[in-house]
Structures are given as C-alpha cells and as structure tokens.
Amino acid sequence: MMQLLTEDAILNCDHELGIVNILATQSWVTIAHRRILVATDPEQRPIVGCPMYGPTVKPCSNTLKVRSGYSDLLRIDGKRVCLDTVIGLTDGTPPGMVNYSVRTPGQSLVREV
Numbered sequence: 355m356m357q358l359l360t361e362d363a364i365l366n367c368d369h370e371l372g373i374v375n376i377l378a379t380q381s382w383v384t385i386a387h388r389r390i391l392v393a394t395d396p397e398q399r400p401i402v403g404c405p406m407y408g409p410t411v412k413p414c415s416n417t418l419k420v421r422s423g424y425s426d427l428l429r430i431d432g433k434r435v436c437l438d439t440v441i442g443l444t445d446g447t448p449p450g451m452v453n454y455s456v457r458t459p460g461q462s463l464v465r466e467v
Contacts, residue, residue: 355465355466355467356425356437356438356439356465356466357437357438357459357461357462357464357465357466358385358390358391358425358428358435358436358437358438358459358461358464358465358466359390359391359396359435359436359437359438359440359456359459359460359461360378360384360385360386360388360389360390360391360459360460360461361376361377361378361388361389361391361460362388362460362461363376363391363436363438363456363458363459363460364456364457364458364460365396365417365440365454365455365456365457366454366455366457367401367404367414367444367446367452367453367454368414368444368452368453368454368455369404369405369406369413369414369446369452371403371404371405372401372402372403372404372405372413372414372444372446372454373401373402373403374396374399374400374401374417374454375399375400375401375402376391376395376396376399377395377399378390378391378392378395379392379394379395380392380430380431380433382430382431383430385461385463385464386461386463388460388461390430390435390436391435391436392429392430392431392433392434392435392436393420393424393433393434393435393436394420394433395436396417396420396436396440396442396454397417397418397419397420397442398416398417398418399416399417400415400416401413401414401415401416401417401444401446401454404444404446406446406447410447411447412445412446412447413446414444414445414446414452414454415444415445415446416444416445417442417443417444417445417454418442418443418444418445419442419443420436420440420441420442421441421442421443422439422440422441423436423437423438423439423440423441423442423456424436424437424440425437425466427466428466435466437466438456438459439456440455440456441453441454441455441456442454
C-alpha cells in the first residue's frame with residue numbers, strides 16, 4: 355500500500371540535507387485540510403540545503419522529471435496523484451546520478467491499495 359502525498363510531504367535529494375520546496379497546484383481534494391500533490395508538483399522545484407559543494411561539484415538545486423511514483427489509478431482533475439514512491443533526478447553532480455525521493459508523505463490516513 356502506498357500513501358498519497360500532501361503539501362506537507364518532505365522530499366530530499368540523495369544527500370539527505372537537500373529539501374525540495376513543494377508547491378501543491380490543485381485545491382479540489384485535501385486530506386485533513388492539506389492539498390494532495392498531483393503530477394508535476396514535485397518537478398522543476400527548488401532544492402535548498404544540499405551540502406555538496408566544491409570546485410567540481412554542483413549541489414542539487416532543482417528537481418527534474420519524476421521517473422516513477424505517480425498513481426496509475428487515481429487522478430484529480432485529470433492529473434495523476436503523487437504517491438510515496440515518487441523518485442526523480444536532481445540537477446546535482448554527477449549528472450544523471452543523484453535522485454530526490456520521499457522522506458515522509460505528509461499524511462498517514464489515505465493509501466492507494
């Protein structure tokens with residue numbers, strides 16, 4: 355069973371300290387008055403706090419396209435709902451190797467089975 359993500363979800367880069375600045379784009383459906391995240395909400399979002407710095411190292415500063423973790427079953431206004439399995443790449447170095455993923459879904463009441 356996978357949990358649905360709300361605007362209170364915490365997503366991190368692989369370096370653990372980098373936090374994705376989430377923005378919920380729909381307001382139709384909520385869980386405990388918190389908006390559910392839908393497709394593309396985690397994408398192209400700023401990452402703050404990534405500790406990877408150096409002369410040849412670029413810290414994670416933005417999320418890229420989600421590779422997996424959108425529901426195939428649930429949609430809101432035609433957009434797939436985000437699940438706690440969301441994972442995608444960041445723009446950090448080495449390119450194509452650093453992911454962002456869900457630390458906490460922001461709620462524990464609603465699951466997709």
